[in-house]
Amino acid sequence: MNLDLDYTNIDISTSVAIVIGNEGEGMSRLVKEKCDYIISIPMIGHVESLNASVSASLLMYEILRKKLNK
Numbered sequence: 066m067n068l069d070l071d072y073t074n075i076d077i078s079t080s081v082a083i084v085i086g087n088e089g090e091g092m093s094r095l096v097k098e099k100c101d102y103i104i105s106i107p108m109i110g111h112v113e114s115l116n117a118s119v120s121a122s123l124l125m126y127e128i129l130r131k132k133l134n135k
Contacts, residue, residue, distance in 0.1 A: 068103065069103050070103070070104050071106075072105065072124055075104060075124070075131065076102075077131045083121060083124050083128075085117045085120055086117070087117065106120060106123060
């Protein structure tokens with residue numbers, strides 16, 4: 066069920082595991098197939114992508130923000 070979602074639409078009603086692909090090639094096809102959701106972070110301006118640590122930080126912060134606002 067690999068739905069492509071914006072990172073602000075993460076469902077935290079169940080357990081969450083974050084899998085970050087590497088900065089060059091992303092995730093392998095087999096890993097992607099095991100994921101329930103594929104999350105994207107929209108880019109604005111001239112930025113094409115974020116490095117893996119920045120992407121992970123944004124996702125972890127969004128999950129924490131949602132848990133605190135429950």
